[in-house]
Each structure stands twice: as C-alpha cells, then as structure tokens.
Amino acid sequence: MQKLGEFKLPHFFNYPPYFTLQPVRDTREKQVQLWKELIIEYCRAQKVFIIGLEEDFPLFSNRAIERSLSHEARVAFLSALVSDGRAEWTDKGHKKCLILWHRIQEWADLIVHFVKENGLEDNVMTVEEIRSGTESRGTELYGIDRSVLMRALKLLEHKGKLVIFKGTSTDDEGVKFSL
C-alpha cells in the first residue's frame, strides 16, 4: 500500500487514467468524487489549509506511475469542493484554494467544545494561544489557519458567545468567552 508520509493512499491514486479528466459523464462524476474525498482526507490528516494550484502539492502527481494532474483537472476537482462548500478560492485567479475540511461552523463548534473542556468559560485568551497554546496541543485547533480561526471566532461573536478585542498589536488580539 503506497503512502505519503503516514497517509495511506487509496488504490485509485495508482491507476493512471484517474489522472486524466474523463470525458464520459458518469465516469467523470465518479472520478471527481474520489478526488474530492482524497483531497479532503489528506488535508485533514496533514492539516493542510491552503493548496496552491501551481505548486507541488503531493497529491497532484504520482511519480511511481509517472502521472500528473493537468491544471484543468486540478481546477475541476477543487471547484467541485468549492461547490460543496468545502473549499474557497482565495483569489480571483483561482491560484490558491482554502480547504475547509471542517466548515467554519464546525470549527466554531470545536472552539466551544475546547473552551468547555478546559473550563475557560469566563476566561480571556489570545487568538494565538487558541491556535498554539499548551491547551490546544493535541486538539484539532492546534495549528489551525489563522484566518479560518478568525472567521470561526467572528461567527461565535455574532452569536454572543464571545467578544474579540484588539490588544496592543495583532499578536495580542484576544478573546473573552461568555458561553
């Protein structure tokens, strides 16, 4: 079984035709489905948030079978994820894609859970602490992309679960929970 680091690759990844966009509709649908799942699972496992279409993202090519996804294919699969609400283009040129293996709402739920688990209901934390502090180590929040975190926090702020306030610099941006 082939692996990328610790990640187990599915069998289709080693079958050359899957690296060519299929013309027949049903076959294409199956192909897109497989690639969508693979991309999401890989990003979740490796905590990848941004995929650069013109960069060397490991899933875009398989050296063992000497195949690479064309630019068109890459756009097709990522666009499918965008349509599902599981990804967003970060630029108009569609060069970078933000992968939401958790939707923003799911991230917000994780934050609430995290706060309750650690008895931080009335506490204050910096944004940085949430994503890299000792309490978050071992949780999914550890290493979360900052912009994704901010969006989740803003969502919670909108619901009155917390207040975001600016510190003396962006590094001190803080959050007061009131769950």
Add this chain to the structure above:
Amino acid sequence: MRRRPGIGGLQNAAAARDQYRLLGENVAKLRTDLMKEQLSTFRSQLEDFARKHKNDIRKNPAFRSQFHEMCAKVGVDPLASNKGFWAELLGIGDFYYELGVQIVDICLSTRAHNGGLISLEELCKLLGQRRKGAREAVAEDDCLRAISKLKVLGSGFEVISVGKRKLVRSVPTELNKDHNEILELAQAQGFVTVDEVQRRLSWPSGRATDALETLLDEGLAMIDDGDKDGRRRYWFPCVSSISSYAGADTS
C-alpha cells in the same frame, strides 16, 4: 421369409416392421428401467455420501466442486430448492444464497469504477476479503455456481469469456466480437492504444476508434493522456485487479 411381390408381400413387410418396432421399444423401455434403477441406487448412495462428508463439502472448495460434478452427472441439483433434503443436509442453499447476495453487492459497488464488468478473479478476491471471518472458503467454482443461480432469478448477471479469463457482467451491456477482442488484447497490460488495436487485429482505423469509443461510453474503459509518448491509452478496469496497479506495491 420369402419375399412375395404384390399386396400380400407389402403387408408382410409392414407387419415385420411393426414387430421390429415393438421389440425396439421394449428394449428401450428395458434399458430405461434399468437406468432408472441404477440412477435411483446411485442417488441414494450419493445421499449417503453427502451425509458422511458433510463437513468436507462445506469447508473444502475443491471437494465441494467435485461433489457438484458428481451430482450433475446423476441429475441431482442440490441447489434446486432451498428446502428439501439437500438444502437441509448441507445447508448449501443458504451458502450460495449468501454468496449471491455478496456478489451482487460487490458488483454494484465496483460498477462506477469498472462499468459493470469485473474479472472473476477480482470478484473472488474481493469476496474473500469480505468473508475473512467466515467458516467456508470460497473458490471461483462457487462464484460461478452462485452466479448461475442469480441468472435463474433473472437478475441480468452473466459470465463471459474473454481470452483466458472470465468476466462477470452485471449490466445489460452486450459486448460484440470487436469489443471482446479489444478486451482480450487489453489483458496483457491493462490498456490498449488505437495503433495497437489496428496493428494487432489488422483493423482499419475507423473500426478501432468506434469500438473503443463505445467501450468508453459504456463506462468499461477510461482514457489516459499522460503517457510520455503522447499517445492516448484506453484502460480497462475490468481486466485489472484494483490493488495491483503499477506502483501499488512500492512502499
């Protein structure tokens, strides 16, 4: 008997023919009766045998296969009905029923990948994986039997031969001779190119492209434009095993 011309002679010949015919029928009846008696003896001996070797039949696919052959020769079909002596004695009815259900399931779940055509070898392998904990091992012969039972139920399953291999078809797609020949060619490397088909089968270019396009439309083939030499390859998932693609075993 002296042959006499005229009507009398004709009547004698007719009477002689009748007598011979009657004799012939009696002989045939005698033979049939003997045979029936032999068969009935054979059948009860077969039943005794089955009773004695019940476990072997259940557990050993090769033995089971030979047992079925014996039954077929005597005109006994242990799978004919779910009830009755055989099914109860051997529980074989359930075994093949269960197998049939699993086979249908595997064919359905792999259909998106292989277009509804799967090699018997691959099917058995996937069955084996699915039945890891089960008491009874499954051989290709068992698969074929289960599938023939499925056919009787009118489920559209069919086993076709392509070259040396057997493929199980679970969709109504009919394959013509051209398609068959391409599939056979594809068994070597898992794919073909238009050039290769034309060359090896001595076809004009239109014929090869048409056949390949049909196979593509039916979901039995996938295109691959990634080869260095720039030539399009047509891959056939039904002739490969899902876990034996190039590079799958590199770790």
